Amino acid sequence: MQHEVMFAGFGGQGILMIGKILAHAAMEAGQEVAWIPSYGPEMRGGTAYCQVVISDRPIGSPIIKSPRHLVAMNRPSLEKFAEAVKPGGVILINSSLCPDRSGRTDVDELAVPVTDLAKELGSVRAANIVALGAFAARSGIVDFELIREAVKEEFIHKEKLIPLEMKALDAGRAEAEKH
């Protein structure tokens, strides 16, 4: 089984980081993983995205034109990538910044106001972790406790942020389980 996840949003939203955390957690679960950032000219235009491939077999092509899942942190990301998602995948939309929906009936669409939830928790900068919590819980690709450990490791040098990030992760999970 192979999962491909596209994380997309504005530069500065922590897109690359949550892709890395998911890849890290999947690696700890014994899966093969590859993480690819956008480093081309598009990142200068303000859009950041990364692709994570998780597989139980060695990964062939690490570049995926049609991902299984999409985490869209803003409107342009949804517009750009929603069409390409494979049927049956999860599309997570940051409804704080994106009023639109994918229009797809063959996917598991989930709209979560991750930016607003993060503000309520005390920092807008935790929005990416809210999104990760919601996506990880909904997709079930990787054991949630491994995600939790990978977040802690990511913030190992910013230890005072860990309690906030744990709350953000749980807030995301709660939203995913609510809908």
Next chain:
Amino acid sequence: MGKKVLMKGNEAIGEAAIRAGCLNYFAYPITPQSEVAEYLAKRMPEVGGVFVQGESEVAVGYMLFGASGAGARVFTTSSSPGISLMSEAISYIAGAQCPAVFVNIIRGGPGLGGILPSQGDYFQSVKGGGHGDYRMLVMAPASVQEAVEMMMVAFPLAEKYRNPVMILGDGLIGQMMEPVEFPDQLSTEPSNKDDWAANGMEYRRSDKRNLVKSLYLDPEQLNNHNLLLKSKYERMKQEEIRYEAYNTDSDYISLIVSYGTMSRVCKTAIDNLKEEGIEVGMIRPQTLFPFPETAIHDAAGKPSCKSVMSIEMSMGQMVEDVERCVKGNRPVGWYGKCGGDVPTPEEIMHVIKEGI
């Protein structure tokens, strides 16, 4: 081997150099390999090593020459236009028989080109780039783990042959994160440096006087020097060829030759075609020089095999070597792209089906 860690190719290459006992790194930043310098700027001082950012790639090339001539293990990383600027020094280093490791994380060319993955520097790496009759030993990794393993053998090979070794990756190998395990640390001293290092007699374990030079004005001497260099390149062909054969136990109807990132896409295409009942084999050169000539010749000659395809992120460079190996026994085709848009498995499947 330690624990698996998730690392970007560029950072893993930097760490691998340290594990390979190389504590001298000179470089100039260029996308898509700048993270190597970023990583080693922090890491080298921690291990007592040196990172100097040169004023240009031309200078960096000669910093490598100087350090190597003094017996130090040394390497640099750059991307295509930077390697062009270093090519003069590479020729001098090869001529003077000094060991050094160059990493090229290729971007699209020619000229400034673009910053996305490409394999357009095949000719530059394998056939020359600098002037004169020299060769580099060129290795092409297809994963972050393989980049690390190739770095670990690059330094001992450079010293064994007293010749530049190149690790030829593409933008994706540099930018991608994958799990890696690092092999154990090598010693920091080249074992044979008394043979070439001009580092002062008091540091020498022999009385042999070393001279680092590439100037031979006497025609007979220069010819003999070139014959000596040639004998080293012939020895590489005997001892250093590395390749991976994929699905070659099957009765494949077509053979792909592909390397680096491109070969991974081909593997997915081969797996998908197998499910459709079409068998395709692949030879993936891990060394581009020396090239796996016999392996490709023999694999192409399998009775079931009707055609050979060179699939590369360049406009038909490696295909010339593939044709040379197949020797007209089978038709040889080419497919590739080099704008930075890596061909998809679906494209490769389409190309193979068209050809059979």
